[in-house]
Amino acid sequence: MTDFAKDFPILSQKVYGKRLVYLDNAATTQKPDSVIDTMSDFYKTEYSNIHRGLHYLSEVSSEKYEEARKKVSDFIGARDPSEVTFTSGTTGSINQVARSLEPSLRGNEVLVTGVEHHSNIVPWQLAGAKVKAIPMDEDCKSLLDSMEITNKTKLIAIAHVSNVLGSVNEIKEITEIAEDHDIPVLVDAAQSIQHLPIDVKDIDCDFLAFSGHKMYASTGVGVLYTSNRFSDIMPAIGGGGMIDKVTFEETTYLAPPLRFEAGTPDIAGAISIGAAIDHMQKIGMNKIKDHEHEVYSYARDKLLEMDNVTVYGNTSQMCGAVSFNLDNIHHYDTGLILDKMGVAVRTGHHCAQPLMRSLGIEGTVRASFALYNTKEDVDMLIEGINKVEMMYK
């Protein structure tokens, strides 16, 4: 396998005198030189506010920003760039939908899966909806036959991939069921956009949300895909840059995407998403998927082989993250000692407390992967786990 890691300068450093093994990618990914350079060059030579000025730099900035939107649109198979809105991230995207749909959600229900993180639970509750989870089996697989759709169900909001377990939800089956009931579907792609090729037309969802920083781009920026079927929903936030005409009596709004982007957006951030897409496409999403699958399966198999390790969740398709615990050793202790071995993992409830409750645990150790991880990284993780066990003997 080619060495994808060499493009990521942060990975060449040592921590505590050891090679850094970064396995906390579900929290955030590292940035390649191409993304860092694109942002740096933008600030050095092209930066200005967009869609406002008639001067040279504003033209350049606007063009770069819209170019990034077009890249996102092509990357996710949208019908048109107007379906792509830049937001502050997955959480921002989901909140934007919750706010826009609030009139229909209030007093009604949003159906989610049992593996959701808090960002796909709390915004619906804030919009006055009751959140109901699709029942799941002991492997944390959603039981779609037991999915209860009533006349109160106004939206189905589902993670594409679980941030804790790495299990892939059957989103296409869900959108098909939803279509039969004429219910819109939001897909939270925060943990899939960087791992799997995505086509919104194929998935046939109405909304798709993801973050830049989990796909090798900058923090504080993300995407909300809104199907053109919903192009006339009310914007969640109002202000400059999204209006057609304002009087003290009444305001009319621009067409999407600008109607959903009030205020000055994270211009450099949006451009960094474009650069990150370029980076991934240069390698090829299918190649990334295959490479990650190889490393991921290797890690999962190695962990499953260990007598004293419990691995959580199992569906026919898994990617990104694997969660586990060592018998009789607290996840926090495991994480602290792995850290000193140079292995960065995440421990805790991973902002998915309902899932932890259904698993009957307080938290897990989570190793999560990106395109630059290798089997050697997995070997370091396993070596670290052995060291943790030795210390507790």
Add this chain to the structure above:
Amino acid sequence: MNDAIQDEIIEQFEGLEWFDKYGLLISFAKELEPMSEEFKTEDNAISGCQSKVWIRSHTEDGKLIFDLDSDAMITKGIISLVAKVVNNRPPQEILNADLYFIDKIGLKSNLSPARSNGLESIITRIKEVAKEEADSNT
């Protein structure tokens, strides 16, 4: 303010590698008397994302004694050291205590509020209890 207990702890950790430091903390954790399950209630808990800590206290002859426990061994090791330092002291003395040993033995990062909401909240709770006791004595 220097004190003998803290200085002794610092001495024990001096020159140790990380693994040995953690090893030592684990052995301190094993020494700590576990709290009876019935007292591990939400009221007695300081709960963070990472590990749980339970804290109880009582006074004996005007001196405060804290009973601490945690579900994570390294956290438990750290709090057993905190207990060693603060226990059996008059409330006012605990209130004024500077727990400089945490920094000196290299556990300062464990103090950060984001990291397990741990030590910081525990020390805050200990000081609150000491203040209440000190106030009620005056």
